[in-house]
Amino acid sequence: MLRPRIIPCLLVHNGGLVKTVEFKDSKYxxxxxxxxxxxxxxxxDELMVVDIDATKNGCEPNFKMIADLAAECRMPLAYGGGIKTAAQAKRIIGLGVEKVAISSAAITDPSLITRAADEIGSQSVVVVLDINKSASGDAYEVWTHNATRNTKLCPFKMAEEAQALGAGEIVLNSxxxxxxxxxxxxxxxxxxxxRIDLPMTILGGAGSLADLGKLIAACGIVGAAAGSLFVFKGPFRAVLINYPNQQQKDDLIRVALHANTSNH
Incomplete structure (x- = not known):
């Protein structure tokens, strides 16, 4: 049976693990x-690793780093950053990664979604949409290259198109x-x-386990992803890798899914 997933998202910059605020001010x-x-x-449950340098710098994925991460990882691993071709996606899956996350390349060339799905299976193709409000605040728009380029594209239409082209999951990053x-x-x-039937993961803003619960209560079976929540502790943002234990996770999901059922 499908159940919500709680997913740490790790950002890699210059080979180190960092955390950003509004895609800027990266802290090692x-x-x-x-x-x-x-x-x-x-x-x-699952781990997402994104190399935030690769696309911005026009580099291909760091296959050695990906291989090292995959060799160590004991849970399903999704990798994003610099993927521009189906051949690169296939190579990454061959290293032991479960899913590849494509963002700007899928927006520049949507047919990449289909080619990648044909090569590695739809279930392994994740399309990431980095989203911000328009200047007027009355619409959402998709951005690329670490939120430095505004495509002016509608994320809902983009997600529907990605679903039609064979994507297996959509990640929304606020x-x-x-x-x-x-x-x-x-x-x-x-x-x-x-708007979409695909598995969906939401990223951006979680500050407590209660925030994860609110997301699951609102959306049901969803991936609740977070960065800061799982690497910082307390008001001074001391670095501490943390994650809810099985009992905490089960309780949170049970209560949130009950709320979701009650709301619908």
């Missing part, structure tokens, strides 16, 4: 391999909520849930 928080080892011990730890953009999440 440690070594990616060490973080993976700790998340292994905590029996994490730029305005990134690193703020004040809660997800639930309006965006629920609006997207109403």
């Amino acid at each position: 928080v440690g070594d990616p391999i060490n973080a993976v080892k700790i998340f292994n011990e905590k029996e994490t 730029i305005a909520h990134d690193g703020k730890m004040k809660g997800y953009d639930l309006a965006l999440a629920t609006a997207m849930r109403a």
